[in-house]
Amino acid sequence: MKAYQIQAGAGIAGLERVERQSEDPGASEIRVRVDAAALNHRDLSFARGQFYSRPGYPIIPLVDGYGEVIAVGEAVTRFKAGDRVITSYYPRWIDGALSPSKTAVSFGAQFDGTLAEEIVASEEAFVLAPRSLDAITAATLPCAGVTAWNALFVAGAVKPGGSVLLLGTGGVSLWALQLARAAGVFTIVTSSQDEKLERAHLLGASATINYRTTPEWENEVLRLTEGAGVDVVVEVGGEGTLARSLKAAGPSGTIVVIGRVSGGGGVSIEPGALIGGAKRLVGITAGSRAMLEQLVRFVDVNKIHPAVDKVFPFGEAPSAYEYLAGGRHFGKVVIDMRA
Template sequence: MHAWHLKPGDGIAGLGRIDATPRAVGPTDVVVKIHSAALNYRDLMFARGDYLGIGKEALIPVADGAGEVVETGRDVTRFKPGDRVINTYFPRWSDGPPTPHKVSGSPGAQFDGVLAERFVADETALVAIPPHLDYDEAATLSCAGITAWNALFVGGGLKPGATVVLLGTGGVSIIALQLAQATGLRTIVTSSSDAKLERARALGADATINYRTTPEWQHEVLRLTGGAGADLVVEVGGRDTLPRSIAATKLGGIVSIIGGLSSFGGPVLDLLPLIGGVKQLHGFMVGSRAMLDDVVRLVDAKRIKPVVDRVFGFDEAPQAYAHLQSGQHFGKVVIRVAQ
């Protein structure tokens, strides 16, 4: 099969085409013909060599794929050839709370991913695609959708009427906006681009803030919430935005930390606003297949169409990575594998 290969630390320039052989099919395995693969920020981190728990060997990158079942192991009961499926992020984490074993590996990081013509997964690591989605849209749901669901409803426990602040307009923030709007949450979206904020409002954002013209955006969040602050902030920025995210949350509010676009390191955090505000920092690393099941049910029930910023051809994988790295995207960047 045709595939892309990448060694951690070699950067985007290290992406290379190879002929690969899928792993052997076990009794409960499913062979998926990959139609589309969606990129995540962690794919850039893998290319740089600074993603969590990766080795030094080259492998097939990218975690999130959508495709058609073409073969099943003898004991498979959940799927049959012809079914349309997406894979979950952590194949060992079906449900329940995380454990070291459940989060011990994901495609395209610790073992071969989906940027290839075929992908083999255990049947428990796959979910059926809602009928109204095409493969490009469906491929966006795994990492970003699970992360957004976990932050908003599992860790966040948000109920209709709660206010959530979404930083930026990347993959997680935009699907979080769509899930939040579908469940009656009030949404505030930040971006440095007025054009992107206009698109966010078109998706239903209740309020928007340009953090370039309003650098102390936490004050605007407080104004928009009558001085109370937001119930939850989905924090993707890291070092440069975390203090403002804490300041923007209400007494007892939650900052859901899911990324670090500016940096994961930095100076020691000032703990006084955290303690004085009885605020909570929650760290998230995607989530379980059961959470993906929940995402898919809501997407199906509400006919949500995930936002695909741009679709690249299989031969254009390096350009797709570069587009994601540029930060110009709104929503998800997809590579169409099947020609």
Template sequence: MKPVQKFYAQCSAGQMHGRRIEGNGSPIVLLHRTPVNSSGFELLMQFLARENYDVIALDTPGFGESFKPEGHPTAAQYGQWFLEALEDLRVDLFDLVAHHTGTHFACEMAAVAPERITSLTLSGILLGPAEERRKMRADIGDADPIDAKGEYLGKTYRLMDSLFLDPSPELVHLETLGALQSGPARDQAFDAIFNQDLETLLDDIMSDGRVRIQAVQAADDPLTLNGMLQRFRERYPAIPVHIIGPAFLATPERQPGAFGRAILNFCKDRNLMTENRRYTLKSRDGGYDLVRSDSDIPAPGPGEVLVKVHAVSLNRRDLGVRDLSYPVNGADDFLPLSDAAGEIVAIGSDVTDWAVGDRVASAFFQNHPGGRLTLPAVMSSLGAGGPGVFADFIILQAGGIVPITDGWSYAEAACLPCAGVTAWSALKTLGQLQEGDTVLILGTGGVALFALQIAVASGAKVIMLSSSEEKIATVKKMGAQECINYREVPDWTEAVRDLTKGAGVDHVVELGGAGTLSMSVGALGLNGHLALIGALDGFGGELDTLPLIFAALRVSAVMVGSRADHAALSEFMAEHDLKPVIDSEFEFSEAEKAYSAANNGAFGKIVIHMRERT
């Protein structure tokens, strides 16, 4: 680890403080958010320095050890002070990276000195009309004044804590220290950026055309969630936007690896990036095209591992992403797919639970170890606008992988993360499936077949619906005791009731959606459980609450499951000597054929091999 050196640089209004890791070439300059200072960039600095870059992080005037501004400085003045400090450091050309408050000052710098800035990375973009900005500024309020009893200390901590969806004490502590130290300077910086017309400034920069710009933003950044990033996309379609994993306000601290890789890829010569084969989804009218988009091999940051992928698998969700029936919030040029299996080839600096050579599969959610589902967990799902897995080498969180069962192939392990875990959550985690229960399963796709295997191995009686006599014959061999051809018996609710002697079933694995929902409810018996998963027949549908109440029915919307669910499923399948059902397998070059096979109603999973099969 390279040493971080502290320094002072002079500008026309006073001394500015910063941190630096010396390296080669023109530096990467980092501007921080409010109310922290340049110390929040230290993990990111170390990551960038591994590539031997010269990295400079400056304290905004009024923050850290930089001078305290007087009066009411404008965003343009802050930008000028940064440029003067860099001149004092004899920095002429540089790549500029800015986070939240820093984005506004960085744009001022790019507008007046485009010849000095080789690239501009923005994260946390506040783009809105004047009235909206005024309201946001009023909602934030001013810093609490110092009082004799020290009550402002507790108020400040509670305010900083409230700014995070999943606050960690250490991060809230640092935010609080920054807020206390900056005091009125926090209000000065906020006044400057909320009074700035960022849209006009960006228009000028884009019109000049000399500064390359990209946006890199956390999936759960407040300015992503409130629609401002989408507004930015629509206003500036030529600027690439990269969504990274959940970090809320603290992207440099919580996602230094993903943030750093996006910065490095933008700074490097793109023509040199040919080592990592990838497919990305690029937007077109009515959906997405699957496009080869090779890159360099990424490096893992703190808390991350680099996985050499051997196999991936497709899910119904992946088809929905391409045809726009599954929402991805306007994302473009992103890696698809969530299910991968491979071997670890490098680990981040603080990873201790895994080693190079470990065989692992991706967890669907990278930030959902277990327990109750949270928004940061939801935002960490793979392959739906943020990071995906369709590449030779991918970065995964150390807490977002599961060991592969001994004796399983990579292809088999790649089938579990979405479909398998969904079935497990539906029946075991949420449904509390018991021996002797009766389970109704709609269809014969990936989730349905996993549900069949889990139910049969648990000692349950299974009734399956299918329109294919061939598939019905196969699932009977797998243990389904009863099957109904829903084309021949469209009113299958009564048929299910007949098969259960009028009692109804204990569980329905509902994979149909709007067109089958009411019939699934009608098939449930007393205190039965409906696992609501699919939308093959369209999203929506209505539930009649009367039978739910008087029959004490339970309804669960299933959003895949946690890493703990994935691990439990792997253990269960090993214990019962079960293997995933694979419909067909393809090579990397046959990606479109694989998508077509999945779209044509596969019996089980579709797998794509990333390596030559032996």
């Protein structure tokens, strides 16, 4: 079967097209024909050597995948041939609170991922795909989708009628926009580009701010919320945004710390910035399989079609990486394995 492999830190140029032997599934494993695989910022981090992995070990990259079950081991109970499935980010995190062992391994980092014609893994590492989505859109749930779900409804516990601030228009933020809108939440989206903000409005953003032309965007968030601040910040920015996000959150607000697209360096935070407003600073990492299953149901019920910016054929996977690294995307970048 055809696949790409890469070593952590090899850079995008280190993506190598290879032929791998097709594997038979073990007793508790399923074999899936991968139809689509989506890219995430973490896959760039992996290529750049900024993501934990075993050194000197080539791996099939990517965690996001959609496909059809083509063979099952004799002890498999959750799936049958013909089922449409998506990957679950942490195969060992089924439900409940996370623990180091539950989040120790994920596809496309510590073991082979989805940028291949086929994948063989434990049946525990998959869930049934949303019935309402096609291969390309369904492939975007396992990382960005479940992270947005966790940020809004688990860590952030936002309620209908509440408010959320979404930084930038990358995969996680636009997933969060579409979920929050469906849940009746007031959404403020920031971006470096007005054209992307117009597209965010079309996706249902309640208000938008250009963070380049309005560098003190936290004041604009306060103005838009009549001084109250937002209930939840989906904090994907890191070093360059965290201090402002703290100010943009209202009393009892939650800043869900997810990423570091603006840098991963240290940030100086005064204790009073949290104490005075009784604000919460919470880190999250993707989500459990149970969260992914909740997301699948929510997507089907609310007919959510995740924003996909561009689809690349399998043979142009390195171009898909370059495109994501260039930051021109609005939402998800997906690789169509059938093209």
